[in-house]
Amino acid sequence: MDIVQPGLLYTLAMFALVIGILVFIHEMGHYLAGRMFGVKAESFSIGFGKELFGWTDRQGTRWKLSALPLGGYVKFVGDMNVSSQPSPEMAAIPAAERRHIFAFKPLWQRAIIVAAGPITNFVFAIGVFAAFIAIYGHMFTPPVVSSVEPNSAAAEAGIQKGDRVIELGGRDIDRFEDLIQVVTIHAGMPLDATIERGGQRLEMTVVPKIDLMRDRFGNEFERGLLGVRGARPVIAERSGFDILYYAVDDTILLTRSIIDTLIQVITGRRSVKELGGPLKIAQFSGQQATMGLPNFVHFMALISINLGFINLLPVPMLDGGHLFLYAIEGIRRRPLHPKVQEWAFMSGFALLISLMLFLTFNDLASFGVFEHLAGLLG
Known part of the structure; x- marks a missing residue:
């Protein structure tokens, strides 16, 4: 369609x-x-x-x-x-x-x-x-690997099924969504990882592979791909202070992603062609509006x-x-x-x-x- x-x-x-x-x-x-x-x-x-x-x-x-x-x-x-x-x-x-x-x-x-x-x-x-x-509700998935794709970045680094990712790229990983966010903006870049396996902590380096994506409107962009799957996500009900805590946490994570991306562009690890201006914002504004409030x-x-x-x-x-x-x-x-x-x-x-x-x-x-x-x- x-x-x-x-x-x-x-x-x-x-x-x-x-x-x-x-x-x-x-x-x-x-x-x-x-x-x-x-x-x-x-x-x-x-x-x-x-x-x-x-x-x-x-x-x-x-x-x-x-x-x-x-x-x-x-x-x-x-x-x-x-x-x-x-x-x-x-x-x-x-x-x-x-x-x-x-x-x-x-x-x-x-x-x-x-x-x-x-x-x-x-x-x-x-x-x-x-x-x-x-x-x-708040989508939450424990940072536990349920499967590893063959020949993927995770397989090459030695990550195994059942491993729990504790830290990646200098960031604490509390949710599988945190892992995805770190990997996505570090395509082709080495990341130090701390993995928990059988009660022991292991140190390793992973290099997310570059995956060229195209959204439903035909926009192309690169993202990092680790090649792992997490457990089935759950929608956790949050109340009181927890709602504010996770809202602030999501805002901080997104801000850190912006900072990382800017640093990568300045240091030449990412192309300046990935930066968008007012016309791109206008394009995405119209596209997102068609997808609902x-x-x-x-x-x-x-x-x-x-x-x-x-x-x-x-x-x-x-x-x-x-x-x-x-x-x-x-x-x-x-x-x-x-x-x-x-x-x-x-x-x-x-x-x-x-x-x-x-x-x-x-x-x-x-x-x-x-x-x-x-x-x-x-």
Whole structure:
């Protein structure tokens, strides 16, 4: 049975919905943290550029939807430059009014306000995972090998039926799902393993084989394959604190997978062609939406984790860049010179634009656009 790809308008609508919701969640984290410390917000925008529509609340904040739906921002009172430093004109502001201005807040309060955005993205993902566990239960499989395929990576390493995997690639393995996650992102890479067999612990090295996969929509990707099967999975009912524990645990595991993948790309162990950009996210948004609301919401949680993690990277223009400069300010007991900060943020902006263009180029290449153009020109 052929799978019908979602139409362009539907895909764009679902992409806008995903980005809009996640940006709103992210910026709401900044907004609420700012309000908690008494900082006034001039505007809260979903999207950039020209305002399409909006309203002003009783606190004087302008809530608006803007034309370019690829991000958003909260503009606090007195935020006159990219480094959020007080301008010379602000020096004349009376002390009584400074308590509402972000730039005059203590360093620790500014750091919390900035960090609140990505933290809220992680909290959203944890909430989604917790809801899924509460509604559907938590799939759990003991990390015990029920069978080993001949000539597989596991067979070559000496893993046997009945072995219990204790540790793999430096990670504790509590569930068979943990094992799958580690193996999947380490295709062709040696992994140190600790196996329990007959009450004894054995150390060995396994190298997951590279398996080229294709999903139902025709997207290709590589994954590691160990060649073992686990016991029959069970749906464990979780309640109370256990729901939150496993939701947080799943979020941490996914974040560590992102970090591992990024390190592998930087060190050249994985191709940069595997990185996806906005077009890929748009494509997957439409595809996941066609598979039902649970799939779509779960996909949003995954993107939310990625958004939170990326924003914590120490790159100027991102929240992590602000936090990095705050750390320097804390060590020096004074901020860097405004010109230095402006140059840092301009460099960060250029880096982000370059990365966005590169990822978009990657996306177009994965769609076969350039091959198609070459064929037309040939």
